Amino acid sequence: MTGPDDWDGREHPGGHGERPRIPSPRPAAEDHGPLPDAPPLPPAPFAELVGDATTGLPHGLPEPDPAPDPGTAREPDPAPPHDVDPEYESDDDPVTDDRDPRRHPPLPAPGGAPPHKVLKSLLGAWALAACSPEETAAVEEHLTDCAACAEEALRLRDAVGLLHPADSLDLDPLLRSRVLEGCLGRRPARIPVPEWATPYDAETAKLDALLRDMGEAEWRAPVRLRWFDGERPVERETTVGGVIGHLMAVDGLVATALGLPDPLGAAAPPDTPSPRRRTEAYWHTAGEETGPLAVHDPWREQSQALIRTASFAGSGAAELNVPYGKFSLALRDSFLDRAFECWVHAGDIAEAVDYPYEPPASGHLHLLVDLAARLLPVALADRRRAGLAAPPQGLVAAGTPGRTLHLEVEGNGGGHWYIALDSPAALGSPEFTVAHIALDSDEFCQLAAGHISPEETAVGQDGEREAIRDVLFATAALSRL
Known part of the structure; x- marks a missing residue:
């Protein structure tokens, strides 16, 4: 047996020309006493090869796991999947191998x-x-x-x-008005629009939104304009462009009263014309086949100028006189009249192009119904002078109550009004009520617009039949081209 210093450098079965590794000491099966010529302990550089005397392991290595209980069979550790790095076996680690069959189902065969x-x-x-x-x-x-x-x-x-109900992709025509109302509610305008001008502001904005959503071909769609002329309904067919031209021509009466340019210019009739004569003059000059570029922008600019001028004019401008030919209105009532006509003709356009359109807001609709109710005594007096209504039953001094009809309008914008029957200067009073009629707000507005005749109106009535008939016909006579 050779010692560590006796190595002769020859090949050793355990290595290739290297110094043989000294095995760890093992206890002998039997004690035969000390070995002869026992070699000394290896020097310090080889201490790690000898190991610890108690464990028999090299220094610095952990001790092995304790031996399992003989009565418990130990299951072998599962082998990692082929070509999968055990470092990424955790389900919490998002990095996985794409070839892991447990994470990716097998792909179908080509063509299967x-x-x-x-x-x-x-x-x-x-x-x-x-x-x-x-x-x-x-x-x-x-x-x-x-x-x-x-x-x-x-x-x-x-x-x-x-989860996903089927909705129309068309924008709600009231969307723009609601957005503007919400914005103004959070931050009021520096120059607030007068209350009597807000219906006109809202209705022109709604009509503008409708026109902007239309194609150029739809501007040539035929539109029926309807009104009640004294004793019978009247119709006139035009186009969408012709309707907007009509609105701009009649709005020009309010524009000239406020000192703004007349949209008709040199084509305007020299005298104080009626709305119908101004419309005929515009159609004759521009033609009814007016395209969107020629009439839409001028009408919208004029309506915005009217609102802006009325807002800056102050409260005193509300009573400014606006002539309409045979009659005149105060500026505040003229703005309500234009809002009513804008809504009515916007409905005519929407019907022609099959577009949904909503009535005015409840507060605005109430102002429009109130204007029609206040104009009824004058319209009734005009029909009497034309021989189309029964004469009054007696003279009534101005400012005193006379025979009264109770007008009840139900629904949005509705209310109760007492209409003087014998004189426009008389006062309507519940104490002198001789008749009562009740109808829906939408039907009342359609009657005032001349879209339905008095005979077709579904109305609840009680009292003097002649007074009821005269008031219904006077309501229809409020309409005009």
């Missing part, structure tokens, strides 16, 4: 359908229409063969229908 499990996992995306065209075709083909998946697909599709 995906497996049932994959197609079933796509049912939710299919119900939401979120699948690719290839996935959609595969799922729908699978549904024809698998009853369970077909039933699940129907349930998912019904659930999606509840």
